[in-house]
Amino acid sequence: MGQAPEMAAPLLLRVEDADAEWSSRPHRIALFVEPSPFAYISGYKNRFQNFIKHLREMGDEVLVVTTHKGAPEEFHGAKVIGSWSFPCPLYQNVPLSLALSPRIFSAVSKFKPDIIHATSPGVMVFGALAIAKMISVPMVMSYHTHLPAYLPGYNLNWLLGPTWGLIRCLHRSADLTLVPSVAIAEDFETAKVVPANRVRLWNKGVDSESFHPKFRRHEMRIKLRYLLLLQIQQGKS
Numbered sequence: 001m002g003q004a005p006e007m008a009a010p011l012l013l014r015v016e017d018a019d020a021e022w023s024s025r026p027h028r029i030a031l032f033v034e035p036s037p038f039a040y041i042s043g044y045k046n047r048f049q050n051f052i053k054h055l056r057e058m059g060d061e062v063l064v065v066t067t068h069k070g071a072p073e074e075f076h077g078a079k080v081i082g083s084w085s086f087p088c089p090l091y092q093n094v095p096l097s098l099a100l101s102p103r104i105f106s107a108v109s110k111f112k113p114d115i116i117h118a119t120s121p122g123v124m125v126f127g128a129l130a131i132a133k134m135i136s137v138p139m140v141m142s143y144h145t146h147l148p149a150y151l152p153g154y155n156l157n158w159l160l161g162p163t164w165g166l167i168r169c170l171h172r173s174a175d176l177t178l179v180p181s182v183a184i185a186e187d188f189e190t191a192k193v194v195p196a197n198r199v200r201l202w203n204k205g206v207d208s209e210s211f212h213p214k215f216r217r218h219e220m221r222i223k224l225r226y227l228l229l230l231q232i233q234q235g236k237s
Helices: 045-057 102-111 124-134 147-154 157-171 182-190 218-236
Strands: 028-033 061-067 078-083 086-088 091-096 115-120 139-143 176-179 199-201
Touching (some): 028 045, 045 061, 045 078, 061 102, 061 124, 102 124, 124 139, 176 182
Parallel strands (some): 139 176
Antiparallel strands (some): 086 091
């Protein structure tokens, strides 16, 4: 029997490996981010704020669609559109929005994006996908909250199958999926979410401006060491 062709390992493919021709000229990028990276404190707030900032610094035009509360009119030169949102039924602090109103569709169409990038999972990603299909624009989804990992902790194992099914359906509609870690990439490969050549690893990074060595202070190190020792002593008592 002949050997099956090897599939490209998603763990080795990174965003910076993108085609050189694509990287060499400015582009128009529509970002659909839910919840808002401007108002909601979340794990990807800094990621998307820095992402927008660096896209603008590279000369790309950026349009951001996000949940309406606390959304500014612009951010580092990127136009921001707030979409009416509602609280998540299971977690009231998380605002959700379909972002499929005629106002948003018109704004995105007039912007004429080269690509649409939407966060997943959520509700807004469905609106972003619908708009991408209607205006025939490539779609990138970045996956952030790994729902299957949380369900067992809430005794919702019976939802694992339907959840993976929804993730497959959603991400197979995208041209490319970005995942934040090797572990999630492995889970996607095991669950056969999408072909390996349509997955890229979008690594987390460190803000080199906020955490620059120039901010190093000996006094702060002494204070932190004291607090750590105090916490250790309290744990022993």
